[in-house]
Amino acid sequence: MARRIKVETNKLEDFVTDVLQKHGMTATDALVTAEVMVSADKRGIESHGVARLKRYVDGIKSGIIRLDAKIETIVETPVTLLVDGGGHMGQVVAFRTMKRCIEKARKNFVCLATVRNSNHYGIAGYYTQMALDEGMIGISLTNSAPLVVPTFARDAVIGTNPISFGVPAGMEMDFLLDMATSTVPRGKLEVAARKGEDIPETWATDEAGHPTTDAKRVLDNLAVRAGGGLLPVGGVGMLHGGHKGYGLGVLVDILSGVLSDGAVGLDVYGKKGQPAEVAHFLGVINPDGFAGEDAIRKKMDYYAKMLKRSALANGEERVFVAGEKEYENAEANDQYLTIQDKVFEILNGIGNEFNIILEEVE
């Protein structure tokens, strides 16, 4: 039976850093990438955490991720950047671009950056958090592998294309939205398929383009692109607002892949064995260009309290503000966290080659 393995959070990060270095990454880049990954586990977003290490390592080995790539600045103005990642590690490309964006916004009030030819960059919210740590507003969007079906269409054309925005608060927790524009990510279907449970009709469509409760069927269809896929938030058709989720997914693709003249839709992960050509959109807004940091933090506190003090629907226990759950998770997982035994084994399998060991804490 599956069980969860407790590990030291710091040691997990060290382990991932070591493994990435052994695979040719510089110490600095490895540390950044490990931190992005472990921060996902800490927040409770396991799908984007260390469970992905194997895929990244395989990507490095097969040349999909190119650690020797030069990350090039194609266009630069005081408030914009267009960066070509050259197929480098997504976390490295996005981290460096966000760093520069933060500096620019500090000086010039705003910075918007598009990035093309990158790879999977982990959780979108990591980069918005970088802006929050500097007392500024962060934006992070990315396109991704085509798994989502446009409204009225049969086949998956766009990614789960997440939207992340962060706005600093004062005494309250910062606002940190980080959401896929599909109803759910693929991982939720994998869990349902494993357990043999039905999924709601708002999650996915079958090969005819109709809602289905059969998660395994959707995953099998997606694997061979037989039709169907994940639904945009709002579900099938227009009656429940599915065209809105679809429109937002396309918007993310445009800001990432069109503004950078990079890849969009089916072209993301479009060439087998080649770089995935993932595109990102990153942004930083300096509060000094508007009402100022103090006023904004204070108003955020006021608004967060207004939301959290709402009367509850019968049977409910709490109204959340975006990011609260993840911050609470991160705090709880600061010293130790648990990972699936299967992931623990895979990690040690990867480390084994270089005598790097991840230890279970009793």
Added chain:
Amino acid sequence: MARRIKVETNKLEDFVTDVLQKHGMTATDALVTAEVMVSADKRGIESHGVARLKRYVDGIKSGIIRLDAKIETIVETPVTLLVDGGGHMGQVVAFRTMKRCIEKARKNFVCLATVRNSNHYGIAGYYTQMALDEGMIGISLTNSAPLVVPTFARDAVIGTNPISFGVPAGMEMDFLLDMATSTVPRGKLEVAARKGEDIPETWATDEAGHPTTDAKRVLDNLAVRAGGGLLPVGGVGMLHGGHKGYGLGVLVDILSGVLSDGAVGLDVYGKKGQPAEVAHFLGVINPDGFAGEDAIRKKMDYYAKMLKRSALANGEERVFVAGEKEYENAEANDQYLTIQDKVFEILNGIGNEFNIILEEVE
């Protein structure tokens, strides 16, 4: 029985302009406001069209809309603006701010503007269209009267807070997303209540905070704030992604009302007989800061074609790109459009005082 009245589109705009001037608006401001309103009818968004004239005129008379207000610039940098509308007409405040933003973005590549103390500004998409007309990317968000219930809450706290983004294409129609962050706007419930039809459970909640199919009950509850209201896109709870629509609605409130240190949530339309304190967020992005106008238009064409040529779900006829339907409507309504007989009568009732007549076309 209700019927539709055909009018000349230009004459409808002249009529509205005249009426607004008679109520004390300058010729320039009246023309802008009329154009925003009629553009909504042309696009098929009647809820935001000339049907609102009575409400605007009443607002001017009662002092909620203050035509003598000074629209003040509180903060200005090369790429940002914070504007205080002083309670002036929303369309006038937003139009002038967007104009300035376009100039700034032309020169400095990006402009982001927040506006506080404004009023209802009509369709969000009008202002993104202004940027599109200049070959640039437009952003337009606004908060609005609290009608939407946060996830797990019982009462309406946030507005239908729309998101509009426009991105220029080449041969294809421009991308123009303009969507409320609720599943549907209040108008859809009014239609259902009038017809005595059930609404889907994804649209609204009752006074206990549970989904209901009874539109009249929701509207009655909202009128006296007895609990319940519209649902964020994704519906009730988290199972279908309702927390995403909620998060996006809050984001719009933050970018509009928090960044400007203006009103948010329950404070919008919070004081009876006083200015509504609506807040907006407007933005313009110059393609020259990224891949350039030609490359972006070309890639947009490529992407729009990819989406529109998707295989169709069984039983469906067409895959749309955001904005297509509205552009097609606007073209069809360029010379003539039809309005509800009830609206036609109300308009002539307003005009009657000043001998301004809107004529029906046979």
